Amino acid sequence: MQEQYRTVARAGVHESEINRSRFLCSLAPAATEQEAQDFIARVRKEHPTATHNCFAYVIGADASVQKASDDGEPGGTAGTPMLQMLTRREVRYAVAVVTRYYGGVKLGAGGLIRAYGGVVGEALDALGTITRQRFRLATVHVDHQRAGKLENDLRATGRDVREVRYAEAVTIEIGLPDADVEVFTAWLADATAGTATLELGGEAYGDATA
Numbered sequence: 001m002q003e004q005y006r007t008v009a010r011a012g013v014h015e016s017e018i019n020r021s022r023f024l025c026s027l028a029p030a031a032t033e034q035e036a037q038d039f040i041a042r043v044r045k046e047h048p049t050a051t052h053n054c055f056a057y058v059i060g061a062d063a064s065v066q067k068a069s070d071d072g073e074p075g076g077t078a079g080t081p082m083l084q085m086l087t088r089r090e091v092r093y094a095v096a097v098v099t100r101y102y103g104g105v106k107l108g109a110g111g112l113i114r115a116y117g118g119v120v121g122e123a124l125d126a127l128g129t130i131t132r133q134r135f136r137l138a139t140v141h142v143d144h145q146r147a148g149k150l151e152n153d154l155r156a157t158g159r160d161v162r163e164v165r166y167a168e169a170v171t172i173e174i175g176l177p178d179a180d181v182e183v184f185t186a187w188l189a190d191a192t193a194g195t196a197t198l199e200l201g202g203e204a205y206g207d208a209t210a
Contacts, residue, residue, distance in 0.1 A: 004133045005061040005092040005205070014123035018115045020103025021051075025123035027096050033059050033067075036095035043097040051102040054116060056082035057095035061134075061205070063087060073100075073116075077109050081117030089124055096120050130207060135160060135175030137201035138184075142170050146192050153191060160206050175206045 011028035026043045030036040036057040044053045052071045056079050059065035066087070068079030082096050098116050107115060142150055147170035154161050160175035176184055181200065188196050 004131055006090050006129045006131050007092055008094045008124070009128035009130045012123070012127045014119065014126045016115075016119045016122060017103075019105040019107060019111070021105065021107070021115070022099075022101040022103065023115055023119045024099040024101075025096055025119040026099065027094065027120070027123045027127055029093055030057060030059065030095045031093060033057070033065055036067075039095050040097050043099065047099045049101075050099045052078065052100040053097055054078035054082060054100070055095065055097045056080075056086055056120070058083070058086050058092050061092055061132075063092055073112060074109055077112035078116045081113045082120045085117045085120040085124070089121070089129070091124065091129060096123065132205040132207060133177060134203060135206050136178055136181060136203055137162075138174050138176050138181075139199040139201060140172040140174065140188065140196055141199065142172065142192055142196040144170055146195065147172070150192060150196065175204065 008027050008029045014025045014027070016023045024047070026039075028039050030039060036059060040053070040055045047053060052073055054069055054071045054073060056068040057066070066083055068083040070076070070078040070080075078098065082098060086094060086096060098119055140150070144166070147166075151161065151164055151172060154172065154174060161172060162175060163173040165171045185198055188198055
C-alpha cells in the first residue's frame with residue numbers, strides 16, 4: 001500500500017485558447033472509476049456541441065486503473081498526453097476532461113499533443129493538488145475525567161481526531177501514521193497515567209500535515 005499520494009485539491013475548469021480553438025479542462029477528484037465516468041458524462045452533457053470531449057483518469061494510490069480517450073482526435077494525440085500529464089505529476093484518484101471547440105486552424109499531431117497535455121498541466125497548477133497520507137485508524141478508550149484534556153492535547157499536537165463518542169467510557173478515533181504508533185502509545189500512557197487503552201484498526205488515507 002502506498003504511503004501517500006497526490007490528488008486534485010478541488011474540482012474546477014481551466015480554459016486556454018490555442019490557434020483559435022478553445023480548450024476547456026474540467027478537472028476533479030474521483031474516489032472510484034464510476035465517479036470518474038459519471039464526471040465525464042456530466043461534462044459531455046454540458047458541452048454537447050463541442051468538437052471533442054477527450055478524457056483521462058487515474059484511480060488507485062498505486063495508479064492501478066488508468067483510462068484515456070481521444071474522442072475522435074487522431075490516435076494518441078489527446079487522451080494519452082492528458083494521462084501522461086496526470087501520471088507525470090503523480091496525481092491519483094483524479095479525472096480530467098478536455099473539451100475542444102475547433103477554431104478552424106489545424107494543429108497537427110505535435111500541436112494536439114502539446115495542447116491537450118499542456119491544458120491539463122495548467123489546470124493542475126490553477127486548481128492545486130493536495131497530498132494524502134496513509135494512516136492507521138486507532139481508537140483510544142479513556143475515562144470521562146481525562147477525556148476532555150486528552151482530546152484537547154490530541155488536537156493541540158496536530159493529531160487527526162476523527163470522532164469522539166461519549167458512553168460509559170469515552171472513545172476517541174484518530175488517524176496515526178504507522179511510524180508514529182510506538183511513540184504515540186508511550187505518549188498516551190504518559191498523558192493518561194496508564195489509564196487509557198489504544199486499539200489499532202484498519203488503514204485509510206487522510207490529508208497529510210505540512
